[in-house]
Amino acid sequence: MRLSYGLSFWSTKGQWVTNLSQPCLRGSSGLFVPPSPPLNPEKVKEFQRFITLSKKLLVMTGAGISTESGIPDYRSENVGLYARTTRRPIQHSDFVRNAAIRQRYWARNFVGWPQFSSHQPNPAHWALSTWERLGKLHWLVTQNVDALHTKAGSQRLTELHGCMHRVLCLDCGAQTPRGALQERFQDLNPHWGAEAQGLAPDGDVFLSDEQVQSFQVPSCLRCGGPLKPDVVFFGDTVDPAKVDFVHSRVKEADALLVVGSSLQVYSGYRFTLTAQDKKIPIAILNIGPTRSDHLACLKLNSRCGELLPLIDPQ
Template sequence: MRLSLGLGFKQGKGRLAVTHSQQCSTGLFVPQSPPLDPEKVRELQRFISLSKRLLVMTGAGVSTESGIPDYRSEKVGLYARTDRRPIQHRDFISSAPVRQQYWARNFVGWPRFSSHLPNSAHQALSSWERHGKLYWLVTQNVDALHTKAGSQRLTELHGCMNRVLCLDCGDQTPRGLLQERFEVLNPTWSAEAHGLAPDGDIFLSEDQVQSFQVASCARCGGPLKPDVVFFGDTVHRDKVDFVRRRVQEADSLLVVGSSLQVYSGYRFIITAQERKLPIAILNIGPTRSDHLACLKLDSRCGELLPLIDPR
């Protein structure tokens, strides 16, 4: 079975295996951007050099160069490519058929999603932390790429796809172990995917998912959910308060790869503005907070960040 976006799926020994085609480049989901402006590079270098307690907030645009699509990028984001929309928290919680559809799609997409590697932007931010330049990193992404790159002073604002929680007892399971349970429950199940979406999602028809068997919590038998904040849900208050304290302790804020359209991240820009912190934004295309930034750069994150010396 083949995917039009450069992914192949094949059936073998009772499980779905993912193959990568040569057509799937890391730039497939990165919007067009102007050439690097040397003066802008120098301005960002000055901004970073003057920062002593730098807080960085990253969004989907930092991971598109690793081959993970986003939602809002012009021409290449999910909203531009299709009329499909991400799953809503309320629907997942209240409907067993919605959970069956979600887990069938996630089962197909997980091998590909979990194989993504950090790009040079993730590596650069990890290096800034090692050199004592980056005080704290807040990511809106759920792909674990910052962790793979070695970042430790990190808050995953919207959770992480690598973990699964029971909605009844709260027991936590590694996503990889759940994949093995799905394979045992569905030894002959197969599906043809139709397109690629963010967060490990794959498009499947309703007919394809009806026979998929969903695993329940091994501890109590309750329904399982990835440890992420779905659309329509809210970030836990304790996590919001923790990040707000990190912003209050910082002396500058750099946004990397986010349009800041989602309030869960935008609220911290408001906190930074109230504290009169200098704000820089690196994102291809406009953001919700361009008018609040002292510096705005429209460049690829992985192209620009490695040029900055954190020492």
């Protein structure tokens, strides 16, 4: 299935204008959500029991919780990036070593950022924030880089793969807000404009090579080094100290709930292995199969934002 977007970003009379025309196929909140069966009342009751019995619940979320906010993912059947296109995400080593690849990445991210940064939490994010406030949720680990859990008020949170709302210098490590970098992009490219031919996960869009060639990329204000989003690109590894921290939170928990993740990436999958080793019960809420279905005592193929608000966390 091909989804066509008209996302354009250009300068006119000193002001930058963004326009996104979305297809009429479905509403934006469901555009990247695969079909799911109707809620099974018996499964809902089982899930309620699972949550009720837990006193120290650890939740791990993936891209499937944010697709309902209009953010595309990689692996969802028929609607993920891998199903819609042959394009693949950038590799860490390519970004670090090649200035032209960094130029292409930042041009695409510059166009996609206004839309990506405007996404808001959906009922699933708000439900988990409420669970934390009421003392049900011991810790939340997210593989997402969209800051939607933070926007929903979650505080007992580890962003396993970082966050697109922060930027790092590869040389000196200086950290700056992504919004501030957007202004520097605009100042360096006062007459540059582009129209994207599709959306990808994590604020990426598709641009032609011709559009990218004239795009100017700023350097670190402190040392002049190259800038990178504070996220773990494909081919990179999660900080070992962060991994150890999450392993500790898993071992403290008495139940693990996976929400919206296929667990195909080892960085998340390993925590289900830890839970299994510690005989911690696992429930999985995800549309479609996951790598850990065989480890779970309960698997639910439902929309996160449809099911989580139904559950009483007390």
